[in-house]
Amino acid sequence: MVYRILLFFLACVPVAGFGQKVWSLKECIDYALNHNIGVQQSVIAAQMAEATRNQNFASFFPSINGSTGVNYNFGRSLDPTSYSYTDKTFQSGSASLNASLPIFQGFGIQNSYKKSISDMNASKQDALKSQNDIALAVATTYLQILYYKEQLQATNDRIDAVTTERNRTRLLVENELLAEGSLLDAEALLSTEEYNKIAAENLLTNSKISLIQLMQLDSVSDIEIEKPIVEIPSSESSVLSADAIYSQALKILPEIKAADFRITSAHHALNIARGGRYPQLSAFGSLSTNFSNQASTLDGAPSFIGYMPTGALTASGEEVFQPVYSYKYKDTPYDKQFSNNFGKSFGISLSIPIFNSWSVNSNIKRSKLSFENAKLNALQVKNETYKTIRTAHADAVAAINKYNAATKTNDAQQKAFTYTEKKYNAGLLNSLDYINARNNLTKAQSDLLQSKYEMILKLKVLDFYLGKPLSF
Numbered sequence: 033m034v035y036r037i038l039l040f041f042l043a044c045v046p047v048a049g050f051g052q053k054v055w056s057l058k059e060c061i062d063y064a065l066n067h068n069i070g071v072q073q074s075v076i077a078a079q080m081a082e083a084t085r086n087q088n089f090a091s092f093f094p095s096i097n098g099s100t101g102v103n104y105n106f107g108r109s110l111d112p113t114s115y116s117y118t119d120k121t122f123q124s125g126s127a128s129l130n131a132s133l134p135i136f137q138g139f140g141i142q143n144s145y146k147k148s149i150s151d152m153n154a155s156k157q158d159a160l161k162s163q164n165d166i167a168l169a170v171a172t173t174y175l176q177i178l179y180y181k182e183q184l185q186a187t188n189d190r191i192d193a194v195t196t197e198r199n200r201t202r203l204l205v206e207n208e209l210l211a212e213g214s215l216l217d218a219e220a221l222l223s224t225e226e227y228n229k230i231a232a233e234n235l236l237t238n239s240k241i242s243l244i245q246l247m248q249l250d251s252v253s254d255i256e257i258e259k260p261i262v263e264i265p266s267s268e269s270s271v272l273s274a275d276a277i278y279s280q281a282l283k284i285l286p287e288i289k290a291a292d293f294r295i296t297s298a299h300h301a302l303n304i305a306r307g308g309r310y311p312q313l314s315a316f317g318s319l320s321t322n323f324s325n326q327a328s329t330l331d332g333a334p335s336f337i338g339y340m341p342t343g344a345l346t347a348s349g350e351e352v353f354q355p356v357y358s359y360k361y362k363d364t365p366y367d368k369q370f371s372n373n374f375g376k377s378f379g380i381s382l383s384i385p386i387f388n389s390w391s392v393n394s395n396i397k398r399s400k401l402s403f404e405n406a407k408l409n410a411l412q413v414k415n416e417t418y419k420t421i422r423t424a425h426a427d428a429v430a431a432i433n434k435y436n437a438a439t440k441t442n443d444a445q446q447k448a449f450t451y452t453e454k455k456y457n458a459g460l461l462n463s464l465d466y467i468n469a470r471n472n473l474t475k476a477q478s479d480l481l482q483s484k485y486e487m488i489l490k491l492k493v494l495d496f497y498l499g500k501p502l503s504f
Contacts, residue, residue, distance in 0.1 A: 054256045057174050060247055061167045067248040074155075074162035081155035085148040091134070091141045100127040112322045120326065127370075128320035135315055135380075138307025147300035150293045157290035164286065166246060168496065172489060173243045177257055179485040180236035186477060187229045194222045194470070201463070214463035221467050225474075274425040277497050278418050284499040285417060291410035298399070298406035305399040308392035309385060317378040323369040328361040335360075421497055428490035435483040438476070445476035 055063075065071055102125040111118050112126070134141060198218040204210040240255050249255065282288050334357035344352040364372070385392060452469035455461045 054258055056258045057171060057260075060174060060243065060257070061170050063249070064166050064170050064247045065163055068166050068246065069248065071159075071162050071166050074159040078152070078155040078159045081148070081152040085145070085152045088141070088145040088148040091144065094131050094133040096129070096131045098127075098129045101125060111324055111326050114324075114326070118326065122324055122326040124322065124324040124326075126320065126322040128318055130316070130318040132314060132316040135313040136310070137312050137314075138310030140304050140307040143300045143303040143307065147297050147304065150297035150300060154290045154293035154297065157286035157293065160286035161290065164496075168493075170243065170246050171492075173239055173246060174257060175485060175489055176239045177236065177243060178259065179481065180232060180239055181259065183478065183481055184229065184232040184236055186481065187225060187232050190474060191222070191225045191229060194218070194225050198222050209459075210463075217463035217467050221470060224471075228474075272498075274418075274422040277425060277494060278421045280499060281417060281421060281497040282414070285497070287413055288410075288417065291406075291413040295403070295406045295410055298403040302396070302399040302403050305392070305395040308388075308395060311385070312383045314381045314383075315379070316381065318376070320375050320377075321370045321373045323366050323373065325363070327364040327369050329364045329368070331360040331362040334358060424490065424493050424497065428487070428494050431483065431487040431490040435480075435487045438480040438483040442473075442476040442480040445473045449473040 102123065104121075104123055106121050108117055108119050109122070110116070111122065112124050198215070198221075201210060201215050201218040205212055205215045243257075244252055244255055247255075337356045337358055339353040340356050342352045342354050346352060449469045449472070452461060452466060456463070456466040
């Protein structure tokens with residue numbers, strides 16, 4: 033969508049090298065899209081929403097975690113290999129691999145994933161709207177600069193003409209062919225035009241500053257833009273009704289799509305809350321082992337030493353003896369301990385919600401209200417868009433009528449001034465009448481120039497809502 037804005041005046045703007053002193057409209061928009069803080073923030077928000085979507089997708093897969101650790105035991109401790117207490121200082125360790133898999137979570141995982149998709153799409157549409165807004169703002173400011181530059185040029189042309197007339201009047205006054213008041217009137221007219229020039233320069237400077245700020249140009253106090261051949265655009269879009277333009281805008285505007293995606297997201301959030309009423313079933317399993325530097329293994333066969341009395345007597349009174357053996361132990365290698373102590377486990381966990389302080393019902397109620405609020409927000413966005421389009425349509429129609437009227441007025445004032453100038457040059461009119469005629473023509477020219485650019489902007493805005501490639 034944003035690249036439709038890039039075509040704004042594109043057909044009439046020559047391509048200039050990036051980074052050069054003179055900027056084309058496309059270069060201004062591209063630079064603003066890459067550097068404007070608001071646009072960058074909206075793009076980051078969309079990327080964060082995409083990361084959340086990816087995380088929710090990963091929830092469908094098992095969660096596997098490994099752990100290991102080494103312990104140094106002092107004083108009375110439990111030997112993990114012999115499961116007996118010892119007062120020796122020893123070193124032990126363990127390693128495990130654990131996995132869990134949600135089997136049924138009240139469709140919470142599925143709905144969370146669907147919700148994250150809707151949130152991601154809404155964020156992407158927000159980013160597009162931010163790009164469209166900044167691109168349209170840049171194009172509008174670009175057009176204002178063109179208008180003020182043309183206004184400044186017209187003012188300079190009038191200054192040249194008025195200066196020539198002032199010099200002519202001075203010559204006539206010096207030769208006593210005109211009264212000195214005529215020269216004073218000519219000087220006053222020249223001062224007025226010079227004042228108008230200063231005002232036009234100030235407006236041009238302010239517009240350039242606005243463009244620099246929109247583009248986030250650092251350490252730049254001035255900018256020069258290319259001057260395209262500005263032609264009067266077609267007014268076909270103004271012939272359509274506001275309702276017809278609105279119907280088309282509903283299909284293409286990112287803010288409308290974002291609002292619809294948020295309704296879908298709120299519906300999935302409601303399903304997630306309802307899933308809290310269902311049992312949750314999960315499977316889990318683990319692999320584990322441990323070791324200790326106190327672990328020992330019998331080294332070879334035991335050696336027979338002899339017999340020793342047990343202290344017991346038989347029924348006949350004879351003493352009972354038992355065999356005595358000698359045992360020799362050696363440290364058990366760590367790899368042997370890992371295999372000897374290797375254990376496996378698997379299980380299934382079932383959680384049934386019975387009473388949770390009405391938290392599930394409260395979540396469902398809040399989610400229902402959020403869902404209704406999302407629908408109201410979407411309706412509000414559509415109503416605001418409809419209002420904006422109706423206003424833009426009315427402004428475009430008014431701008432066309434204003435331009436047509438300004439054209440007629442300018443033509444009439446031009447003819448009137450030409451006639452007045454001839455009479456003034458022939459000495460049939462005083463300087464006051466001449467100045468009034470000049471002022472009327474100046475105002476007509478200024479009104480025509482202003483109405484021309486205003487009409488161009490209003491028609492381009494309508495084209496934007498229609499999704500048309502904007503060009504002259």
